[in-house]
Amino acid sequence: MTNTQAILLILALFNVVTFCVYWWDKEAARDWDWRVSEARLLQFALFGGSLGAVAAQKLLRHKTQKEPFRSHLRFIIVIHITAFFLWLSAPLWLTYLPTLAP
Template identity: 60%
Template sequence: MTTADIFKIIALFMALNAFVFSVYFLDKQAARHHWRRTSERTLLALAFVGGSLGAVCAQKLLRHKTQKEPFRSILRAIVVFHAAAALLLSAALGCVVLG
């Protein structure tokens, strides 16, 4: 994997999380103005496919769905899953590079 490939992956990750943040922002605006909302299932699915960082940032900065259960717990579980997957992936890549 080249440095350019790594930068492409990082850029895609950042773009996905910016998109997820914007979806949470739009849902917060919809809540304030009594417009049609984005389903919790969709919000959690976006977090699960890689946008958990954007989802958590939106939740904290926008104070959106901070008290809603089980949404909050499910999002927390997704973050833990992503952290564990990242650690396992980095360990596996480290073994490949070193071995």
């Protein structure tokens, strides 16, 4: 298994965990039980679980109307998309980086 495959596997598993945490919070909301804080839900999304968070929002209809939660999650998604494209393009721009050094 390559490093890239390992990273993708870890991210996939973390997204499954994130989805489960959102599901748990949704069930707790229905049962008037102890809830997962919004800050914790956003932390799961920020640390790599943004796809799981979005899937939970869409499939479970959880936290879809809550502001500023929605805006924060969208911002996290923008960060992740930017990081993904930087990671994909790294072989291109890393070759030019040494030429920019004085």
